[in-house]
Amino acid sequence: MSDTAEQGAPRASAADLEAWSCPAPLHPGEQVVMGHGGGGRLSAELVEHLFLPAFGEAASTATPTDASVLELPGGLRLAFTTDTYVVQPLRFPGGDIGELAVYGTVNDLAMSGAVPMALSSAFVLEEGLELDLLSQIASSMGRAAGRAGVRLVTGDTKVVERGHGDGLYVNTAGVGVVPAGVDVRPGRARPGDVVIVSGAIGLHGVAVLSRREGLEFGTDIRSDTAPLADLVATMLATDLDLHVLRDLTRGGLATSLCELALTAGVGIEFEERHVPVPEAVRAACGFLGLDPLHVANEGKLVALVRAERAGEVLEAMRRCPEGRDSAVIGRVTGEHPGVVVARTGLGGTRVVDRPMGEQLPRIC
Numbered sequence: 001m002s003d004t005a006e007q008g009a010p011r012a013s014a015a016d017l018e019a020w021s022c023p024a025p026l027h028p029g030e031q032v033v034m035g036h037g038g039g040g041r042l043s044a045e046l047v048e049h050l051f052l053p054a055f056g057e058a059a060s061t062a063t064p065t066d067a068s069v070l071e072l073p074g075g076l077r078l079a080f081t082t083d084t085y086v087v088q089p090l091r092f093p094g095g096d097i098g099e100l101a102v103y104g105t106v107n108d109l110a111m112s113g114a115v116p117m118a119l120s121s122a123f124v125l126e127e128g129l130e131l132d133l134l135s136q137i138a139s140s141m142g143r144a145a146g147r148a149g150v151r152l153v154t155g156d157t158k159v160v161e162r163g164h165g166d167g168l169y170v171n172t173a174g175v176g177v178v179p180a181g182v183d184v185r186p187g188r189a190r191p192g193d194v195v196i197v198s199g200a201i202g203l204h205g206v207a208v209l210s211r212r213e214g215l216e217f218g219t220d221i222r223s224d225t226a227p228l229a230d231l232v233a234t235m236l237a238t239d240l241d242l243h244v245l246r247d248l249t250r251g252g253l254a255t256s257l258c259e260l261a262l263t264a265g266v267g268i269e270f271e272e273r274h275v276p277v278p279e280a281v282r283a284a285c286g287f288l289g290l291d292p293l294h295v296a297n298e299g300k301l302v303a304l305v306r307a308e309r310a311g312e313v314l315e316a317m318r319r320c321p322e323g324r325d326s327a328v329i330g331r332v333t334g335e336h337p338g339v340v341v342a343r344t345g346l347g348g349t350r351v352v353d354r355p356m357g358e359q360l361p362r363i364c
Contacts, residue, residue, distance in 0.1 A: 037086075039250025040355040044259075064263050065186065066108035066247075069178055079114035081105060082173035087364055090137065090167055092211045094203075094222030097170055098137035099144035100298060100364060103227045105174040106148045107247040110229040111301065113184035113236060114176030116148060121155040121172055126165030137168065148227035150174070181240050188243040189264035191334035194310035196303045198231065198317060199325040200224070201253050202281035205295035208363045209288070217287070219280045226299030231322040235303065238316040244304035247297075249364060251355060254293040256302055257340045258354045268340045270330025293342075294355050296363040304332055 035042040052059050062068070067081035085101045102119065109116040121141065125134065145152050159165075203224040210221060228247060235242055244264070246256045253275065261268045277292045285292045299322060305313050310328065317323030340352040 038355065039255055043250075044354075063185075064259070065112065067112045067114065067174075067176075069112050069114075069185075075180070077178040079109045079112040079176045079178055080173070081108040082171065083108065084169060084171045085364055086166065086169050087208060088166065089208075089211050090133065092223055093207045093220065095225035095298075096137055096140050097168060098139075098141035100223075100225050101170040101172045102141050102144035102148060102150070102152075103225050104249065104298060104364060105172040106150060107228045107299075107301075109174050109176040110227075110232040111184070111245045111247050112176075112178060113182035113232065113242070113245070114178045115233070116150045116174060116176040116229050118151045118153045119145065119172050119174045121152050121170065123155070123157045124165055124169040124171075125157065125159045126167050127159060127162040129165075129167050134168065144227070148229060179236070182236060182242075184242055184245050186244055186246075186260050186263040189260060189266050189304050189332055190243065190306075191266060191332050192307050193243055193304040193332040194307050194328055195257075195268060195270055195330040195332065196305055196310065196314055196317070196326055197248075197253065197275065197329050198228075198301045198303070198323045199299075199327075200276045200278045200281070201248065201297055201300060202277060202285065202292040202295040204298040205252070205290075205363050206281050206284045208296075210284075215284075217280060217284045221278075221280050221284065224297055224299035226322050228299065228301055228322055231301070231317060231320045234316050234320050234323075235313055238313050239305065239309040241309075242303065242305060242313070246302050248300045248302060249298060250296055252292070252294045252296055253300075253302065254291070254340070254352050255354045258352065260302075260304070261340050262338045264332075265337045267333040267336040267338070268330060269333055269343065270340075271343050273345050274327055274329040276325055276327050293352065298364065307331075 033042070036046050037043065052062065067079045070078045070080060072078060083105055085097050085104065087097050087100060090097045105119055106116045141152065203221060206221050207223040209215065210217060232245060244260060246260060248256050257268050275293070281292055285295065303313070314326055314328060317326040341349050342352050343349050
């Protein structure tokens with residue numbers, strides 16, 4: 001870059017950070033890439049710069065969360081969500097695409113404080129898919145729905161030509177009821193809140209990758225796929241005024257914290273050594289050059305809780321099977337709004353950002 005600026009053009013000073021930004025707007029002729037579905041910055045840009053402007057007024061009340069809460073006459077509040085699952089392989093250590101679809105949708109509802117009630121299930125089947133495998137996955141969905149306490153009430157099935165469907169895609173939508181007095185959303189994050197994670201991170205992403213790529217890590221790493229509604233109910237019974245809940249899926253813990261900080265306009269600081277990372281996951285990520293903070297989960301959540309109630313909430317979480325390894329990892333601060341900072345094991349600090357796309361494609 002030349003030391004002299006073009007005549008008449010403004011120059012950015014070293015302190016003018018805004019002038020250093022390099023946004024990536026969507027231009028005509030660009031194409032969708034895998035990173036657009038990874039839950040990172042490309043996904044966010046696709047929503048912000050393409051879908052929301054295209055939807056116009058119809059999306060004016062859309063929320064930056066996985067489930068939207070709808071106010072109905074009579075004071076009833078319904079949470080509504082939808083998701084599509086395209087994971088490969090269809091079966092992986094600790095789960096399959098069927099139970100993943102049920103638990104993922106249930107968890108999205110639970111993160112709004114809702115009691116999940118009913119789900120739809122729609123299938124895109126590729127010609128040639130073995131009916132025995134389809135039966136196993138459908139049965140898995142039924143068992144998962146029973147465990148999560150929801151009903152599968154409606155659905156749809158489509159078949160596409162061989163070579164056009166990757167075996168099986170599953171779409172689910174869900175509804176739940178938000179109890180009176182519950183107000184759980186990113187905008188309620190406040191400086192001083194304590195950050196709690198419900199257990200060990202990185203298991204789902206590594207489990208899927210190990211099966212897909214035929215990798216052996218010297219130990220059996222299984223997905224953490226699980227329903228979180230009972231854990232959330234226990235937390236709300238302890239402190240009805242929980243501020244924020246977020247399940248850790250694509251992009252891992254790092255992406256969830258970054259999105260919460262940006263949405264709420266607060267800073268988040270956490271201690272890396274307090275984040276529960278299983279040694280097997282740490283070793284696998286070290287071998288593959290991955291950051292465990294960015295690896296996907298399917299049965300973990302992060303909560304922002306009032307400091308004065310954090311101890312009681314943590315104790316209650318540890319009494320639940322899905323929260324027995326819960327840990328306090330950090331706090332919310334009024335400093336550096338929108339930025340997440342991690343304190344390293346050596347005592348230094350580093351800024352944690354969302355990945356551009358996703359380290360491990362097709363994990364949900």
